[in-house]
Amino acid sequence: MAARIAGTASDATRAFEAAQALPWKPAARPRAILLAGMGGSAIAGDLLVDYAGDEMPAPFLVVRDYSLPGWAGPDCLFIASSYSGNTEETLSAYEDAARRGIPRVALCSGGRLQELALRDGTPCAGFPGGYQPRAAIGWSFFTLLGITIRLGLLGPRDREVAAAIGRIRESAERMGPEAPEVSNPAKQLARWLHGGFPVLYGAGRRLGAVALRWRTQLNENSKVFAHHHALPEQNHNEIVGWELPHAWLAQARIVGLSDRGDLSRVRARLEITGRILSEGGAAFQMVESVGDSLLERLFSLLVLGDWVSLYLGLLNGVDPTPVENINRLKSELERAGVP
Numbered sequence: 001m002a003a004r005i006a007g008t009a010s011d012a013t014r015a016f017e018a019a020q021a022l023p024w025k026p027a028a029r030p031r032a033i034l035l036a037g038m039g040g041s042a043i044a045g046d047l048l049v050d051y052a053g054d055e056m057p058a059p060f061l062v063v064r065d066y067s068l069p070g071w072a073g074p075d076c077l078f079i080a081s082s083y084s085g086n087t088e089e090t091l092s093a094y095e096d097a098a099r100r101g102i103p104r105v106a107l108c109s110g111g112r113l114q115e116l117a118l119r120d121g122t123p124c125a126g127f128p129g130g131y132q133p134r135a136a137i138g139w140s141f142f143t144l145l146g147i148t149i150r151l152g153l154l155g156p157r158d159r160e161v162a163a164a165i166g167r168i169r170e171s172a173e174r175m176g177p178e179a180p181e182v183s184n185p186a187k188q189l190a191r192w193l194h195g196g197f198p199v200l201y202g203a204g205r206r207l208g209a210v211a212l213r214w215r216t217q218l219n220e221n222s223k224v225f226a227h228h229h230a231l232p233e234q235n236h237n238e239i240v241g242w243e244l245p246h247a248w249l250a251q252a253r254i255v256g257l258s259d260r261g262d263l264s265r266v267r268a269r270l271e272i273t274g275r276i277l278s279e280g281g282a283a284f285q286m287v288e289s290v291g292d293s294l295l296e297r298l299f300s301l302l303v304l305g306d307w308v309s310l311y312l313g314l315l316n317g318v319d320p321t322p323v324e325n326i327n328r329l330k331s332e333l334e335r336a337g338v339p
């Protein structure tokens, strides 16, 4: 897993170049774009919405389900994203898109989705095999970004992408296994989280996907239960849930993810929330994004979380790579054969 995280920058470079060279273009600007995917293959869509949602000429919806919403029709664009190409929810949404006559695009490393795309003449951006889906984030996100530019949904942004990839590469040097704990923020943060209950709070609507990514990476790489939420919504309900002095509150380690583009009101909310919850016994620290563009800043936080999850897994004495419960669940479902 360490090598995969370290390889994210070169994956991103190759993915972005390949996506923009794809030999297809849409007939017309879609009314909406729907990306179907699960887990590690859905997060790229969430990140794209946080990063570029404001610039998109049409709504971009991430669908984590077997079927599409009722309003989706032939004037939309459908993207099926499944690293393995075998995820049943995504395959089912792909067929649903076909029934509704929605133009489709596929992102995968092979599997059934690739076979169906070949059969149907659906444009397909292929990823190399051999990754855990979550570790292919360089491929999945930068392919998706490249495609949206290629399709004219977003304007060109080569310099911004180069800077973001540069940040990912620099993080691998600063946070990789060779960098000692004394100068490695990811190892320090993993040590702080070790033995505690990680809670990720993302400030503002730009950091929801990053907070989700941290949580799912902690789940899968560190094999721990974790929680995430976004502000300001957290301030309107969940904050009250910390009032009773349960024993586990003292175990909580809250990471407040923050970006300088956050509204100052939301930043104030995060700081006050941290103060209130610390008084209740939880430990709290802010983690700031770094970089010029929003893309660079989002990825500065994302890769930090990836490295933290790796080191927390190692501190927990587990192998970060396998996901036994996911594999078991998928094979039991297959054996159950329920239509």
Ligand code: PA5
Residues within 6 Å of the ligand: 038, 039, 040, 041, 081, 082, 083, 084, 085, 086, 087, 090, 132, 133, 134, 220, 323, 326
């Ligand atoms: O991280 C994982 O392994 C999962 O979250 C998978 O991404 C998820 O089960 C979907 O599989 P795939 O990405 O192959 O479509």
